Amino acid sequence: MLALGVGDSILCLPPRRPSPLLAAWEARQQVGESPPLLLVANGAGVAPFIALLELLAAGRFVGGAPAVQLWMGCRRRADALPHSSRLEAFARAGVLQTLRVAESRPSSGQRQLVQDLLRGDADELGRLLFPGSGGCQAIVLVCGAASMGASVREVVAEVAATCGSSIEALEQERRFVAELW
Numbered sequence: 001m002l003a004l005g006v007g008d009s010i011l012c013l014p015p016r017r018p019s020p021l022l023a024a025w026e027a028r029q030q031v032g033e034s035p036p037l038l039l040v041a042n043g044a045g046v047a048p049f050i051a052l053l054e055l056l057a058a059g060r061f062v063g064g065a066p067a068v069q070l071w072m073g074c075r076r077r078a079d080a081l082p083h084s085s086r087l088e089a090f091a092r093a094g095v096l097q098t099l100r101v102a103e104s105r106p107s108s109g110q111r112q113l114v115q116d117l118l119r120g121d122a123d124e125l126g127r128l129l130f131p132g133s134g135g136c137q138a139i140v141l142v143c144g145a146a147s148m149g150a151s152v153r154e155v156v157a158e159v160a161a162t163c164g165s166s167i168e169a170l171e172q173e174r175r176f177v178a179e180l181w
Contacts (some may be wrong), residue, residue, distance in 0.1 A: 012136040021048050021141045028139065032067055034063035036128050037140035040152050042073035047143025048179070050083055052141075057095045066088040071121075073114030073148060075105040115151040122159050129156075129175070130163040140170070142178040149180035 004010065028035055039049045046114035049070060051059035056065065066131050070087070077084075080107035090096035100110040100121070118125065140156055156176055 005136070019048055019179065020177050021143060021179050022052065024139055024141060024174045025052065027174060029062045031034075032062050033136060034061055034066045036067040037069070037137045038125065038128060038138050038140045039068065039070040040114060040118065040140065040142045040144075041070070042144035042148045043149075045142075045179075046070075046072055046083060046087075047139070048143050051085075053090045053095055057090060058091060065095070068096050069100070069116050070096060071100045071102070071114050073102045073104060073144070075103065076107060077101050078104050080094060113151070114148060115155050118155045119151060119158075122155070125156070125159045126163045127172070129159065130165060137175060139174075140176045142176075142180070144180065146180040149178045153178065 025037070037052075040054075041049055051171055053068070055061070056068065066170060072087075083092055087099055091099055092148070100117050102114045102117045103109075104113055106112075125140075129140070131137060140152075142152050153167060156170065160167050167176060
């Protein structure tokens with residue numbers, strides 16, 4: 001860069017590495033599975049899930065289309081969900097079955113965090129993660145702030161324990177995968 005002059009352009013690219021979120025999904029696809037996807041994000045953590053939903057909308061999956069649920073945390077729904085029109089379009093198209101939004105700083109009403117929503121949906125999480133014989137076991141993908149990810153992990157650990165399993169088993173099976181910062 002010492003040889004550059006004023007006005008010269010440089011190309012800066014981030015290092016290319018596979019997303020652990022997409023890798024977990026693709027690993028299931030390679031064996032012909034299309035498990036339910038339980039997506040949990042806050043803030044900018046929704047971006048990889050938008051990309052995944054676009055792949056699903058384009059029909060890039062093996063087997064039947066997976067059931068997809070998204071739990072999204074933001075400060076205020078009105079101004080903190082920049083992708084709301086795209087998410088609503090995915091819902092209308094049937095790619096996204098459920099969108100649950102938690103607002104940490106709502107204009108009115110009570111503060112709610114994404115892990116609060118998950119805790120309220122614990123029975124549904126347990127049913128999807130541990131469906132019994134013959135059912136396709138869901139994958140939980142988490143993306144966003146490290147503090148949110150740790151809290152979500154605790155909730156999923158509680159659900160797993162209730163169902164006779166553990167969060168460590170889910171992580172070992174790549175059925176709980178988080179990309180956090």
